[in-house]
Every structure is written in C-alpha cells, then in structure tokens.
Amino acid sequence: MNASLNATPSVETLYLSAPEAAELIRRKGLATCLAGVADYIRQDFGRWTAFDKSARVANHSRDGVIELMPIADDVTYSFKYVNGHPKNTRAGLPTVMAFGVLADVDTGIPKMLSELTLTTALRTAATSVVAARVLARPDSQVMALIGNGAQSEFQALAFHHLVGIQEVRLFDVDRVATAKLVANLRDSSLSVTVCSSTAEALRGADIVTTVTADKTNATILTSDMIAPGMHINAIGGDCPGKTELHADVLIGASVFVEYAPQTRIEGDIQQLPADFPVTELWEVLAGQRPGRVGPEQVTVFDSVGFALEDFSALRFMRDAAAELGLGERISLIPVMANPKDLFGVLHQPARATWPADLRGAMAPAAAH
C-alpha cells in the first residue's frame, strides 16, 4: 500500500511445485536447508507474542484427518493444508501430503503457493533440532530412532548435522522401512545400528526420537526403557487418539510443548489432566523459563507440529526460491482493470489461441 501511487500491486502468485522444492533442496544442500529452516523457526519463536495463533482446524474421517493450520503476524499470513492417513502406504500413497500459502496481511493477496510435503519433513526435523539444542544434554552423541518411515531420514540427518549425533539406533515394526532408512543413510558419516526392539534401540541412547504413524493410542515408550538424562523427541503422537508414550514417561519427565492449547488436545499429554505442567518452547528460547537444568533430568519435547513452524519454513522456501530463481507465476487471482468490475473479467478479450494461450498464465518467475 506504500508503493508508488500509480503502481497496482501484482495479484500474481509464486508457485513452487514439489519437483522444484526438491530441486531447491538439492541445489542448496539438505544440511544447509535444515540449518536455514531451524534459524527461521528460532527467529519466529523468538517473537511469539507477535503472532495471531489458533489451534488448527481438523476434519477427521474413518481413516485419517485433513487439517488447516493458519497463523499471521502484522505483515504475513500463512496456512498449511496437511493430511494424515496412515493406511495410504498400503495404496502406494504417502501418509502425509501438504501444501501451503504465504499471503500479504495488508491486502490479502496470496503471494506464494508452495508444496509442503518435503518442506514439512524439513521443518519438523528443524523444530526438533531447535528444541533439542536447549533440552538435550550438550554431549549427546547417540540417538534412538523409533519409526523409520518418511520422516526418519530428515530427523537422523538434522540431528547429525546440527546437534552432533554420531550414531543412530533404528527400530521399526516394518523391517523394510528400516532397510530403506539404512540405505538412505549410507552416504552420511552416521554410524547406523539396526535393533530388534524399541528397548534395544534405546540402550545407550542420549536422545530418543519417536516418529511412528499408527493412528492409535500406542505405547511405544515405557518408563523402564528410560535412562536418566535422556531427551525424548516425541514426534508421532500428534492427534486425538494417537499417542506414543506411556503416561508414566511423561509424569517422570519435564515436558516441553509448542503451543499448549493445541498440544493438550493432540499431543501425548492428551492422556494427562489439563493442568499437567508443561513449558512452551518459546519461553525457553526467550530465556523466560529454563530448558534442561541438569544432566540427570529426563526431558520430553511433545511435538505435534504448529502453524508457526510452517510459516517459518514457507519464508525460508520463498527466500531460497528467490535466490535461485525457482518457481513460476500463476494467475490464481484474476487481474481486474477496475477492482469493482469483477464482471468485466468475463468480457476481457479472449486470447489468440486455445488452449496454449492459457498456458501463458504460467511463466517462469525469472522472466518477471
């Protein structure tokens, strides 16, 4: 609105497809992207009170859930669409698919539409890192990784590159998933141990990451498996009726969450009374409350995924796409000569040919 009086702001939307997001990550490097997203998340959590926050809106069905996760500060609005359908893999489909939008708060223009399936894996791992940096023991070197599905490589490599983990101990009820993870980690310098049970994987671990997908109240971790000083990065318990930790594990630990109103509904703490004490991660990052206070303390990051992390991740992808000249401009919003004359859009002269002309609605961003 502050631009030159004669210049009408563009209503074009930058579109970043899944293949382009993959290309972006390849060109910048996964470790660089994970570090970048973690930086943006830490920055945005540091100005927590600047955001208009709400719990996500979920439509539950028999086999899954579809959620919308909006958030805004004074300048930028974002939302993510994301599903969770554990049975999808049986049909050859991903469990989680996502996309999202960044919009301009002043005008409502959707400035960017981006894939978020790959990007969600980055931001979830980056959020785990931001939490682990203040909650795990600084000398942590060994991580148990329970659940070896679509997000496991991102967790393993994020903790390797950004937290200093040197060894991962893997377990999944699906041995094929574990074999895939082992193969995908072959080119990293991580030491990889395949275990035959969760209990075995946890032996000697400094950090435990649970990232399982079953939509049930599972009990992946029980108190007898937990050693003093462990940090538990609990990712998979993230909607009503879907938990991973026995209640006693939570009761015996200091529990940290992203946004308490949402986590009490969706996180592992859904098993506990509404007044069970938790600390919000931003309070630790802002220095208002302590994170880990000693080497024997057991800490749990009961992570469910919060809209602010997607806001940060979308900002990172937008900036990286601009840097690399990736993305295309699309005409999601009609261009109107007179903003009160929407009807006139129907009578704009048809373009020369059909349908090739409409392809012109999409052009490489670099051309603009």
Add this chain to the structure above:
Amino acid sequence: MNASLNATPSVETLYLSAPEAAELIRRKGLATCLAGVADYIRQDFGRWTAFDKSARVANHSRDGVIELMPIADDVTYSFKYVNGHPKNTRAGLPTVMAFGVLADVDTGIPKMLSELTLTTALRTAATSVVAARVLARPDSQVMALIGNGAQSEFQALAFHHLVGIQEVRLFDVDRVATAKLVANLRDSSLSVTVCSSTAEALRGADIVTTVTADKTNATILTSDMIAPGMHINAIGGDCPGKTELHADVLIGASVFVEYAPQTRIEGDIQQLPADFPVTELWEVLAGQRPGRVGPEQVTVFDSVGFALEDFSALRFMRDAAAELGLGERISLIPVMANPKDLFGVLHQPARATWPADLRGAMAPAAAH
C-alpha cells in the same frame, strides 16, 4: 482405495486458473453457470446432516480479514481461502480474492485447486437465488440493489434469469460503481433505474439486495423503508463489526440464515441476543420448517457465506472443467516410488534441462 490393486492413485492436482474459470463461464454462459451452481447448492443443502461443519477460521487485521472455510462429507473435503479488504479498491485491488481446494477424504489427496474469486461471486448470487425461491413472493419483479460493487452484476443477473426479476433499482454512495453496473447490464433485458438514495431505490421493490463493503456497523436499511411482503437479501453484513440492517428491521421480520453458529457471530443478527429466533435455510429446503407463509410477511436472508456453498461451487467448476477439457495437472504433491521414502524424492534423477524441464510439471489436463 477400491481401485485395482496395482494402480497407484495419482497425486496430481487439477489446477483451474482465474483466466480458465473466466473462459469456462464464457463458454457455458453465465446464466447456465448460475443455474448449475444453484442446483448443486440446493442438492448439497438437502443433505445438510451429511456434512462435517465448522464456523470459519478468521485472522483479523487492521484493514481486513483472511478466512479459511473447510467442510467435508464422507467422500469429499473442501476449503476456501478468502480475504475481505474494503480499502483494497483504493490501491486498484479487489476487495475479495479467493481460491479453494477439493480433496479426497479417503486419502487426503488435493484433487483440484481452483480460483474462487469469480466463482465466489457465482455461488453467492446462486445461494441468494436458492433462498429467494422459498422466501420471496413468487410474483416478485422489482429488486432494489444497494451496493453496486464487484458482486452486483452477478446478483442482478441471477435474480433476472432464475427468479424472474424484470427491473433493478440501483443505489451506491459511489456513483462510478453504479455507472459501471449500468454499463455492464446494458446487454441484458433488465430494466435499470438509477436512484439517488437507498430509500428511493426501495420504493416499489419486492426484493431488496444489500451488498455493501464497508467494514463498519452501517445502517443501510431502516424500518421506515421496509414495505410489507418484501424479501431482504442481506449479503454485505458478513463479519464481526460489519452489519447493514438496523436491528428493528430484523426484529420485524422472519430471519433465515445459512448456519446459525456462524451467522450469530458474523451476520446482521450479531446485533441481537443469542436466542433471537432464526431458521436455517436447509430446514426450509428439506421441508422441515416453513419459508414464506404469506404475502405480507417480511423475510430476511441474513447471508454471510457458508463453506458448503463453496463446496458446491467447486464441484460445479470441477464437473464443468472436465466437460470442457479445461484446467492443467500440477505437481503440488511429490510422486514417490515408495511412499515411505520421501527422502528418495530428493535423489530422483534430475531432468534433462533447466528450467524448462520443470515446466513439464504442468501439462494441459486434456493430455492425461
């Protein structure tokens, strides 16, 4: 999930841009599209209890609002993104911009991404028609149209083609907007009268449509203007702090709404106590409650726009796009050879050239 065991469902998304939606409406004809959307809305309101409904999620800012409007039945999920920024027109931008998605409830796949700026104008007018057919006097011929902005042509033509209105009486504080509306109605067979006040416009009107945009508690209609037997189609009072009718107009009428929990927050009835009696439109359409009961009754459709109308409109646009071969397939979701191997997407062989290769992520739908 019921398809052949060997066929992985496609994760491609049909994308219908704003220029393509305009082309669709031109090719089918506006009256046909309005009638089609009205039919879909009536069908979907007729199975009201089959839907998982919620009030929309709104992020309010100084100059406007951005909203997400999700809804689902057992098969299909939809949401709409829509803004409302009355000051946008000063910057040459539309007040309302929108897009939306249809997704598959069983898998979460986003099947269609569509512009909804034009489509929202269609569905709002079509919803007004569905309501007026049961609430206005059957002999209605004259409509006052207060607010001559972006939606006014769609309201005028919908009531002309589908309700039998022969004359429209226009008023807007912005005379340029009225002149635009007059010009746009020139090719219709509507008789058009420009008035110098709301009161003048209402004289002799059977139906009154208010579709103003100011984000204030305005008082566009007062009781002294209302004649027995009028139907008031109140479109513009649609968010907290934005109303058009004096409370006495509501108190003296039978008030019909889309979805009471949302309308009590956003509609003109936000001025009245929470127990002010209203009838939901679907109850009338289902024959459970009466609509208009006599020729002297004053009826008000306090319309705020409900997610189900966008669900219906998206279904119509999807079916019409398929019929006409419009739309393009986009790769919003990554194609994964193994659904548990998201990481593998990063290592799929790069395509031959750059950036033209990624343009291949978008292809005309007809080619598939």
